[in-house]
Amino acid sequence: xxxxxxxxxxxxxxxxxxxxxxxxxxxxxxxxxxxxxxxxxxxxxxxxxxxxxxxxxxxxxxxxxxxxxxxxxxxxxxxxxxxxxxxxxxxxxxxxxxxxxxxxxxxxxxxxxxxxxxxxxxxxxxxxxxxxxxxxxxxxxxxxxxxxxxxxxxxxxxxxxxxxxxxxxxxxxxxxxxxxxxxxxxxxxxxxxxxxxxxxxxxxxxxxxxxxxxxxxxxxxxxxxxxxxxxxxxxxxxxxxxxxxxx
Ligand SMILES: [Zn+2]
Numbered sequence: 001x002x003x004x005x006x007x008x009x010x011x012x013x014x015x016x017x018x019x020x021x022x023x024x025x026x027x028x029x030x031x032x033x034x035x036x037x038x039x040x041x042x043x044x045x046x047x048x049x050x051x052x053x054x055x056x057x058x059x060x061x062x063x064x065x066x067x068x069x070x071x072x073x074x075x076x077x078x079x080x081x082x083x084x085x086x087x088x089x090x091x092x093x094x095x096x097x098x099x100x101x102x103x104x105x106x107x108x109x110x111x112x113x114x115x116x117x118x119x120x121x122x123x124x125x126x127x128x129x130x131x132x133x134x135x136x137x138x139x140x141x142x143x144x145x146x147x148x149x150x151x152x153x154x155x156x157x158x159x160x161x162x163x164x165x166x167x168x169x170x171x172x173x174x175x176x177x178x179x180x181x182x183x184x185x186x187x188x189x190x191x192x193x194x195x196x197x198x199x200x201x202x203x204x205x206x207x208x209x210x211x212x213x214x215x216x217x218x219x220x221x222x223x224x225x226x227x228x229x230x231x232x233x234x235x236x237x238x239x240x241x242x243x244x245x246x247x
Contacts, residue, residue, distance in 0.1 A: 031243075046087055167196050
């Protein structure tokens with residue numbers, strides 16, 4: 001069985017969801033983790049996962065969405081997370097995004113809230129699904145400093161050096177659609193331990209003019225098997241072990 005560890009099913013038109021789940025199942029995708037972005041998406045994902053057992057909830061706030069929330073709203077959000085965390089498989093997507101947030105005070109706010117999510121993760125023993133655009137080094141530093149225990153770094157496949165740091169710290173990374181075409185990512189994945197690798201599509205985000213679909217997990221797993229020079233079955237089985245260990 002395969003697993004999509006990072007998607008945004010709440011952003012897909014609701015009348016398409018059933019078909020997407022059906023098609024994914026045909027390609028061997030058993031579960032799809034849907035990560036929250038805005039505060040509103042948390043409620044939507046909880047409702048979707050209640051309706052469709054194939055969808056698993058990750059509760060959280062996208063780092064860029066944090067900027068616009070005031071302290072009262074943030075407090076309310078964390079009260080909501082505590083109340084509903086038992087229904088979630090993970091906390092995500094949380095982290096830092098310094099590409100579209102360059103002001104010092106915004107970055108500090110993101111960092112402060114990310115630290116709170118790490119504490120929440122430790123308190124409830126839930127893994128973190130982490131976004132780290134233009135802030136990969138900073139994310140690893142905070143995770144290390146706060147002694148985060150269960151970590152999945154999303155789309156963390158560009159820097160061989162940082163991937164090595166992440167694997168030394170016992171973190172997992174997930175590789176996505178770009179694995180199919182990006183030679184740098186392919187080169188980096190060859191050396192990354194399969195024992196800490198998971199797969200994601202970030203559906204329905206658009207890659208190469210095409211909307212990502214969770215069924216593509218199969219293609220990603222096949223590509224990884226090819227890169228590692230091992231069978232698809234070996235990749236699939238190790239991924240099953242990784243998934244059940246982390247989640
Ligand atoms: Zn995402």
